[in-house]
Amino acid sequence: MAKTIMIVDDSASLRQVVAIALKGAGYDVIEACDGKDALCKMTGQKIHLIISDVNMPNMDGIALVKEVKANANYKFTPIIMLTTESQDSKKQEGQAAGAKAWVVKPFKPEQMLDAVSKLILP
Numbered sequence: 001m002a003k004t005i006m007i008v009d010d011s012a013s014l015r016q017v018v019a020i021a022l023k024g025a026g027y028d029v030i031e032a033c034d035g036k037d038a039l040c041k042m043t044g045q046k047i048h049l050i051i052s053d054v055n056m057p058n059m060d061g062i063a064l065v066k067e068v069k070a071n072a073n074y075k076f077t078p079i080i081m082l083t084t085e086s087q088d089s090k091k092q093e094g095q096a097a098g099a100k101a102w103v104v105k106p107f108k109p110e111q112m113l114d115a116v117s118k119l120i121l122p
Helices: 012-024 035-041 061-070 088-097 109-119
Strands: 004-008 028-032 049-052 079-083 101-104
Touching: 004 012, 004 035, 012 028, 012 109, 028 035, 035 049, 035 061, 049 061, 049 109, 061 079, 061 088, 079 088, 079 109, 088 101, 101 109
Parallel strands: 004 028, 004 049, 049 079, 079 101
Antiparallel strands: none
């Protein structure tokens, strides 16, 4: 059974690039355009991993991580931040909120898939 990954980014083109890479690697994908949209789509189904941007309208990635970690159904779901933010202070804020990995854009799909494979056990 395929593992499900949620991609949260306000850029439709970036979601598409990430989705193509993930689907090509055999994952099921759920897309959300921001943190609020992501939370609306978390309806109790198993999500094995979340890949989220940091800077988004309505609810940013750090706020999303905090909300996910506060939700009993998803508090153990690993989260990768995929962002243009590379400052250590932002990374520390993300880690403190509960993010497990930080991938800086632009990125190579293999780099992201490598991070995904480390966080999703077969």
